[in-house]
Amino acid sequence: MSTQQKLLIAIIFALLTCVPLGAIALNDLGRVFGAVSPDERTAMEQRALAYQGRAIETGAELYARHCIKCHGARGEGVPQFAPALSRKDLFDGRRAQEVRWNGGVESLLKNAIAAGRPAQSRPDLYSARMPTFSRDYGGALSASQIDALVAFALNWQANATEVNAWSAIPVPTRAPGAVTQPGTPAAGLARICQSLSAPYAGRKSPYKFDDKTILAQGKQIFDDKCAACHGAVGAGNGPAAAALNPKPANLADKNFMQALPVDCHFFVIAEGVRGTAMPPWKALGDDALWKVLIYTRAWTGVP
Amino acid sequence: MFQREPRRRSRLPVGLKNFFAAFGDLGTNAGRARVAQQTREAAWRVADDTTRAISGGLGIADVRALLRGDPPVEKPNIREQVLGRVFWTHLRPRAYYKSSTKFSHTFGLGFFSVFFAFVQLITGTLMMFVYEPSPARAYQSTITLITQIPFGQLIRDLHYLSANLLIVVVFLHLLRVYLTGAFKQPRRLTWVIGVVLFALTLAIAFIGYRLPMDNAVAWGNPDDLLRYYLLHTGILPGIGLFLVGAHYFRVSRLHGISLPASEEESSNEEVRERARVRVNYLPDLWARELIWIACALLTILALAAFVVHAPLAAPFDLTRAPMASAPWFLLWWQGLLNDPVVLPVLLWLRDTLWIDLAQFYNSAIWQGLIVPMLIGLLLLAVPYLDAWWDKFWGRAPSRLGRNRKLGIALGWLALGLLVWFTYLGAQTFAPPAVAIAQEFLPDNSGEMRRIGYADLPTGSHELAKFAAPSADRFENLLSKMQIRVQQADLADAKGFLIVEAWQANLKKITLRITWTPTAPGESGAFEKTIYLHRDSMYE
Ligand code: HEM
Numbered sequence: 141m142s143t144q145q146k147l148l149i150a151i152i153f154a155l156l157t158c159v160p161l162g163a164i165a166l167n168d169l170g171r172v173f174g175a176v177s178p179d180e181r182t183a184m185e186q187r188a189l190a191y192q193g194r195a196i197e198t199g200a201e202l203y204a205r206h207c208i209k210c211h212g213a214r215g216e217g218v219p220q221f222a223p224a225l226s227r228k229d230l231f232d233g234r235r236a237q238e239v240r241w242n243g244g245v246e247s248l249l250k251n252a253i254a255a256g257r258p259a260q261s262r263p264d265l266y267s268a269r270m271p272t273f274s275r276d277y278g279g280a281l282s283a284s285q286i287d288a289l290v291a292f293a294l295n296w297q298a299n300a301t302e303v304n305a306w307s308a309i310p311v312p313t314r315a316p317g318a319v320t321q322p323g324t325p326a327a328g329l330a331r332i333c334q335s336l337s338a339p340y341a342g343r344k345s346p347y348k349f350d351d352k353t354i355l356a357q358g359k360q361i362f363d364d365k366c367a368a369c370h371g372a373v374g375a376g377n378g379p380a381a382a383a384l385n386p387k388p389a390n391l392a393d394k395n396f397m398q399a400l401p402v403d404c405h406f407f408v409i410a411e412g413v414r415g416t417a418m419p420p421w422k423a424l425g426d427d428a429l430w431k432v433l434i435y436t437r438a439w440t441g442v443p
Numbered sequence: 444m445f446q447r448e449p450r451r452r453s454r455l456p457v458g459l460k461n462f463f464a465a466f467g468d469l470g471t472n473a474g475r476a477r478v479a480q481q482t483r484e485a486a487w488r489v490a491d492d493t494t495r496a497i498s499g500g501l502g503i504a505d506v507r508a509l510l511r512g513d514p515p516v517e518k519p520n521i522r523e524q525v526l527g528r529v530f531w532t533h534l535r536p537r538a539y540y541k542s543s544t545k546f547s548h549t550f551g552l553g554f555f556s557v558f559f560a561f562v563q564l565i566t567g568t569l570m571m572f573v574y575e576p577s578p579a580r581a582y583q584s585t586i587t588l589i590t591q592i593p594f595g596q597l598i599r600d601l602h603y604l605s606a607n608l609l610i611v612v613v614f615l616h617l618l619r620v621y622l623t624g625a626f627k628q629p630r631r632l633t634w635v636i637g638v639v640l641f642a643l644t645l646a647i648a649f650i651g652y653r654l655p656m657d658n659a660v661a662w663g664n665p666d667d668l669l670r671y672y673l674l675h676t677g678i679l680p681g682i683g684l685f686l687v688g689a690h691y692f693r694v695s696r697l698h699g700i701s702l703p704a705s706e707e708e709s710s711n712e713e714v715r716e717r718a719r720v721r722v723n724y725l726p727d728l729w730a731r732e733l734i735w736i737a738c739a740l741l742t743i744l745a746l747a748a749f750v751v752h753a754p755l756a757a758p759f760d761l762t763r764a765p766m767a768s769a770p771w772f773l774l775w776w777q778g779l780l781n782d783p784v785v786l787p788v789l790l791w792l793r794d795t796l797w798i799d800l801a802q803f804y805n806s807a808i809w810q811g812l813i814v815p816m817l818i819g820l821l822l823l824a825v826p827y828l829d830a831w832w833d834k835f836w837g838r839a840p841s842r843l844g845r846n847r848k849l850g851i852a853l854g855w856l857a858l859g860l861l862v863w864f865t866y867l868g869a870q871t872f873a874p875p876a877v878a879i880a881q882e883f884l885p886d887n888s889g890e891m892r893r894i895g896y897a898d899l900p901t902g903s904h905e906l907a908k909f910a911a912p913s914a915d916r917f918e919n920l921l922s923k924m925q926i927r928v929q930q931a932d933l934a935d936a937k938g939f940l941i942v943e944a945w946q947a948n949l950k951k952i953t954l955r956i957t958w959t960p961t962a963p964g965e966s967g968a969f970e971k972t973i974y975l976h977r978d979s980m981y982e
Pocket residue numbers: 549551552553554556557560613616617620625626630633634635636637638640641644687690691694699700701702
C-alpha cells in the first residue's frame with residue numbers, strides 16, 4: 141500500500157467518526173439545533189427523566205425497608221401512631237405553613253427525613269417520633285438515598301388524598317402488624333360501609349345474581365386474578381396466601397358476607413385494602429368487577 | 444548534532460517604508476509586475492514558516508513529499524532533524540528493523556495500550572470538571588454529568604469503554620511478550636516495568652468503579668472517597684505515566700522491539716540480515732499508525748454512541764451489598780475463595796492428621812494479600828527464573844518456541860487457570876429460589892425492566908399457567924421463569940409474579956416462589972421485589 145493510500149484510509153476513518161459524534165450531538169443538543177419540536181424530548185432530556193424515575197424506584201425500595209412500619213405500605217399512615225404521607229396538604233404548602241417551614245415542599249421532606257423530628261409536632265395525635273435517617277446525624281442513609289426517598293414521596297402528589305392529615309383515611313386500611321382474625325373485614329370497614337360516599341354508595345349490580353353466563357365469566361376472572369391469594373373457592377388459602385399478613389379474607393364465609401353490603405363489597409374490590417396485599421382492581425373496569433362480585437357472592441348465597 | 448541554518452524570517456505586515464516604495468512602483472507595468480512578484484514571495488515565505496513552526500521543521504515542499512511518500516527534499520535529511528529535535532517527535536525512533544514492525548509479531552498491542560491510556564487521560568480530565576469527590580455529591584454529580592452536560596454521557600462512556608479495553612489490551616500485550624519470549628535479556632527490566640504497569644492498570648480501574656458511589660461495588664468506606672479519588676486521578680496515573688516513559692524509553696532507545704525469533708535466530712544469514720533492514724518511521728510506519736488511531740477512535744466512538752453505556756446503579760448502600768462484588772477483571776481473585784483443589788486437600792489434612800492449614804488458607808491475609816503478592820512476584824521474576832533455568836541446564840538462551848516448550852506450556856497453563864478461576868469467581872452459590880430471583884429480577888437491569896412499565900399487566904400471575912413459550916414478551920418471560928422454577932431443586936415449587944400499580948407511574952413487581960420445605964427451619968417461600976417507573980429506560 142502506498143503512503144497516499146494509507147493516509148486516505150486514515151482520513152476516511154477519521155471522517156466516519158462524524159457519524160457517532162453527529163448522532164450524539166443530536167441527542168444532547170437537539171434542542172439547541174432546533175431538531176426537536178417543543179413537545180418532543182431530546183435523548184438527553186429523556187435520560188434526565190429516566191434517572192428521576194430510577195430515583196423514585198430506589199426511593200420505593202428504601203421506603204419499604206425503612207418507613208413502612210410507621211407510615212404504612214402506601215403512605216396511608218397508622219392511626220394514633222404516625223401520620224400519612226400521601227396527603228394533599230403536605231404537597232400544596234399548607235403543612236409547610238403550619239410548621240413554619242419557609243423552604244419549598246421538597247426541602248421540607250428532605251429535612252424531615254434527614255434530621256427527623258426529635259420533638260413531636262403533634263404529640264396529641266401520634267405517639268411515634270420520626271427518627272433521624274441521614275448518616276450525618278447517626279442514621280443509615282446517604283444523601284443520595286435521601287434524595288431518592290424525597291423523589292418517591294413527592295411522587296405521591298399526583299394521587300394524594302384530601303384528608304385531614306391527622307385523621308382517618310377514607311379507604312379500608314389495616315394497621316401493619318395487627319393481629320388477623322380470619323373472617324373479619326378490614327379495620328374500620330364496617331364504619332366505612334355505613335358512611336360510604338359517592339361514587340360507591342348505593343350502587344347496584346347491572347346483572348342478575350343467578351345469571352349463568354355472568355357467573356361463568358365471573359369465575360374466569362376470579363380464577364385468573366384472585367384465586368392465587370383467595371384460593372379456588374375463596375377460602376383465603378390460595379398458594380400465594382401462605383406468606384401474606386394479614387391473610388386474604390375468607391369470601392366463602394356467610395357471616396363475613398352478611399357484614400359486607402353489595403355496594404361496599406364493590407367498593408372494597410375497586411379500592412383494595414391499604415396495608416394489605418389486597419390490590420385495588422378499579423383498572424379491570426366496573427363490568428368485570430360486578431361479574432367477579434356476583435360469582436364470589438354465589439358461594440354463600442348472600443344477595 | 445543537527446545545526447539549524449539561520450534563515451531569514453519574514454514578518455507581516457511588511458514595513459511601512461516598503462509599502463510606500465511599492466505604492467510608488469504601481470505606476471508602471473514593470474513596477475506592478477515587480478510588486479506582484481514580491482508579494483507572492485513574501486506570502487510563500489510566511490506560509491512556509493508557519494508550516495515549519497507547526498511541523499517542527501518541515502517546509503511546505505517537505506510536507507508535500509511526506510504525504511506523497513516521496514523522499515525528503517531538503518538536505519541534510521530534514522525529517523531526521525524533526526525526529527531528533529522536537530520534543531513530541533523525539534519520543535519515536537527514527538527507524539525500525541523491518542521485521543520488528545510486522546503486525547503479526549506485536550499486533551500493535553503496546554501501541555494500543557498507549558492509545559487507550561491517552562483516551563483515559565483526556566476523558567478523565569474532562570470528567571474532573573463535573574465530578575465532585577465527596578460522598579454526598581459524587582452520585583448526584585455523576586447523574587448531572589450524563590443528563591445535563593452535552594457530550595457528558597459520551598465522555599463517561601468512552602472512559603468506561605476504554606478502561607475495559609485497556610485492561611484487555613495490556614493483558615494481551617503481556618501474553619504476546621511472554622509467548623514470543625521478548626522478556627529475555629536485554630528486555631528483562633522492560634518486562635518488570637511492564638508487570639508493574641499491569642498491576643497499576645488493574646488498581647486504577649478497580650478504584651475507578653468506586654468513584655460514582657453507586658451500589659455496583661461492595662467495598663469501601665464513603666468517608667475515604669477523597670483518598671480513592673486522589674489515588675485514581677493523581678497518584679497512580681502519575682506513577683503510571685512515569686513508568687510508561689521508562690518502559691517506552693527502553694523499547695525505543697535501548698533495545699528496540701524484538702525481532703521475530705524465527706528470523707533473529709535463523710541459521711540462514713540472509714534471513715537474519717533481511718530482518719534487520721532499516722525502515723524509516725516517516726512516512727509509512729507513521730501513516731500506518733494514523734490508520735490505527737482513526738480506526739480505534741471510530742470503534743470506541745461508535746460503541747459509545749450506539750451500543751455500550753457505562754452503567755450506574757442505585758446509590759451506594761452500606762447495608763445492602765450487591766451480589767457480584769468483584770469487577771470482571773478480578774473475578775479470578777474471587778474465584779480463589781471457591782478453590783476446589785487445594786482447599787479440599789487441606790480440609791482432608793485437618794480432619795485426618797490434625798494439621799490445620801485450612802484456617803490459614805481461608806484467611807483474609809492469605810487470600811487477599813499473600814496470594815496476589817505471590818502471583819505478582821512470580822510474574823516479576825519470570826525473566827530471571829527463565830534465565831536461571833537455561834543456566835541450570837547449561838543451555839544458551841533462545842527465544843524460539845521449540846527451545847522453550849516448558850515455558851510456553853506453563854504460559855498456556857497459567858492462562859487456563861486464569862479462565863477457570865474467573866469462571867469459579869463468577870459462580871454465585873445462592874439457594875435455588877434466591878438464584879432464580881437474582882436471575883430474573885437483578886438489581887439494575889434485566890428483561891423485566893426492559894419490557895417496561897406499560898407492558899407489565901397488573902395482577903397476580905401464576906407461572907404454571909405460562910408453561911409454553913409465547914410471542915408476547917411478558918408471557919414469554921413468565922414461561923422462562925416457570926421452566927427455571929420447575930428445574931429448581933425444590934419440592935413442589937410454584938412461582939407467582941405479582942404486579943401492582945404502586946404509585947403514579949410506578950409499579951411494584953414481586954416474584955414469589957413457594958415450595959414444600961424439606962429441612963427443618965426452611966421457610967418454604969422466597970420473595971424479591973423490584974419497582975419500575977414509567978420513564979426509567981433500562982437497556
Ligand atoms: C500500560 C501498560 C503498557 C504500555 C502502555 C506498554 C507499551 C509498550 C509499547 C508501546 C511497546 C512497543 C512494542 C509493542 O507494541 O509491543 C512495548 C513493548 C514491550 N512491553 Fe509493554 N506496555 C505496557 C505493559 C506491559 C506489560 C504488562 C508487559 C509485560 C509484563 C510489558 C512488556 C513489554 C516488553 C518486554 C516489550 C518489548 C517487546 C519486544 O521487544 O518485542 N509491557 N510496551
